[in-house]
Amino acid sequence: MTETRLYRGLSADERRRRRDRQLREACLDVVADQGVAAVTVEQVCARAGLTKRYFYESFPDRDALLVAVLEELFRTVNRRIVAALLVAGPTRLDRSRAAVGELTDLLADDRRLARLYVEAAGHGTLRPHRDRTFARYAEFWLTNVLRRDPTDPLARLAARHVIAGTTEVLCAWLGGELELGRRRVIDALAELGARDVPGPLGGAR
Amino acid sequence: MTETRLYRGLSADERRRRRDRQLREACLDVVADQGVAAVTVEQVCARAGLTKRYFYESFPDRDALLVAVLEELFRTVNRRIVAALLVAGPTRLDRSRAAVGELTDLLADDRRLARLYVEAAGHGTLRPHRDRTFARYAEFWLTNVLRRDPTDPLARLAARHVIAGTTEVLCAWLGGELELGRRRVIDALAELGARDVPGPLGGAR
DNA sequence: GTCATCTGATACGTCGCTGTGTCAGATGCC
DNA sequence: GGCATCTGACACAGCGACGTATCAGATGAC
Incomplete structure (x- = not known):
């Protein structure tokens, strides 16, 4: 279409992407x-050191930015857990620990992500995304960690239970509410996540 | 102090309490x-059929109303679970089922409560209350359902896990996301909630 | 019936945020 | 250097909500 005139050594597209990133970080x-x-x-623009003009260049409104940032977080979580599982051991506990450890590291290394991860539950626009993602996580967990039938409603219920419980505990821990070291938390969560699902076929009766 | 002049058959105090209740319901x-x-x-007042004047008579601002309503919900949950446990059987599963069943009934019978219960997680002012309450629930669970030491950090972690998982599953179910009947959901949650906590003393290794 | 009190409606100024527009100055291209 | 483009700052009208104030009419007490 148009030209690619450089400005401060960056092409139009590079500048645009740079501003997009600045806005996400500021968010x-x-x-x-x-x-x-x-x-x-306005808050986001002030933080980003950009003016509103550039906000609307990248996002139609505030919700779009939040959704974009949240989806990016979910993609990162997913990518890292998948990668961790590739090199994990064969037992359920091995796999559970690999996944939980990865999530813990991610959220512990960037507390900003943790708060977004939590508060997504209460935000009108974010919640549907969060719900769909949790449902997908649950299915993923059943398939790749517990190795059970992901279509069994009871198993799905249990997986959802685990996902939410893990999230809650991590948030409480990140908020300083649990007097335990990272290692102990991961150990405990890995163990809780590796327990078999209940029900007719489950083993916890 | 002042008088107790009746108005439409109600005393000043009765009228005031009545409006307070109307506002909470509208909320x-x-x-x-x-x-x-x-x-x-304004939304709340419109629903309640009252004017802003009466809002500020009962609450300093919108957050105060939300907090009041949420705290009332938490008190109700607590009261009903305590009552249910009084007549529950002796096993962990009995007690877990009684508690979960009570919570499920409460939220299923008034969906308004369910939405508040969930969205409290994402609201700035509500979240601290929700967090404190969840921590108390967890302690309560350890003491009264699992009958374990409520000061053991690992046990607390596990209890928190259960509370959050139960909440999440109930919300998903209330939102129509799980194809299971009330009975099956309560069965599954009761079973998940009755499992012993992990760790050095736990039995789930 | 009269008067004091209570009620409900409405008006008002303020605030924070939105989304668009304008413009002078900085920067790159030739 | 001259010109087109890009940037950042600011102005603006509009909106929705807040919190306060005013006032006429309804209601109860005497």
Whole structure:
């Protein structure tokens, strides 16, 4: 279409992507400092050191930015867990530990992500995304960690239970509410996540 | 102090309490229809059929109303679970089922409560209350359902895991995301909640 | 019936955020 | 250097919500 005139050594497209990234980072900063509800176009732009003009260049509104950032987080979680499982041992406990460890590391290394991850539950626009993702995580867990039939409703229920429980515990831990080291937390979560699902075929009766 | 002049057959205090209740109910209606974020003074007043004047008579601002309603919900949950446990059988599964069944009935019978219960996780002002309550639930669970030491950090972690998992599953079920009847859901949750906690003393290795 | 009180409606100024528009100055291209 | 483009700052009208204030009419006490 148009030209690719450089500006400060960057092409139009590079500049655009750079601003997009700045906005996403600023969004996470605001979430970390003041929560999802405080994410406004103006707050984000102030943090990013950009003007509103550039906000609307990348996103139609505040919700679109939040969704984009959340989806990116979910993709990262997914990618890293898949990668971790590739090199994990064969037992359920091995696989559970690999997955939980990866999630823990990710959220512990960037607390901004943790707050977004949690607060997604209460935000009108974010919640559907969060729900769909949790449902997918649950299915993924059944298939790749527990190695059970992912279509069994009871198994799905149990997997959902595990996903939510793991999330909650991680958030409580990240918030300083549990007096345990990272290692102990991962151990415990791995164990909780590796337990077989209940029901007619389950083994926990 | 002042008088107790009747108005439409009610004393000043009765009228005041009546309006307080109307506002709380209206708040729940708005939460059910449009979510916590849509709870504004004006919305609530419109629903309640009252004017803003009476809102500020009972609550300093919107957050205070939300907190009041949430705390009331938590008190109700607690009261009903305590009552259910009084007549429950002696095994962990009996007690788990009694507690889970009570919570399920409560949330299923008033969906407005369910939405508030969930969205509390993502709301700035509500979240601390929700967190503290979940921590108390976890302790309660350890003491009264699993009968374990409520000060053991690992046990607390596991209890928190159960509380969050149960909440999540109930919400998914109430949202129509699980193709299971009430009975099966309660069975499964009761079983998941009755499993012993992991760790040095746990039995799930 | 009269008067004090209570009620419900409405008006108002303020605030924060939105989305668009304008413009001077910086920067790159030739 | 001259010109087109890009940038950042700011102005603006509009909106929805807040919190306060005013006032006429309904209601109860005497």
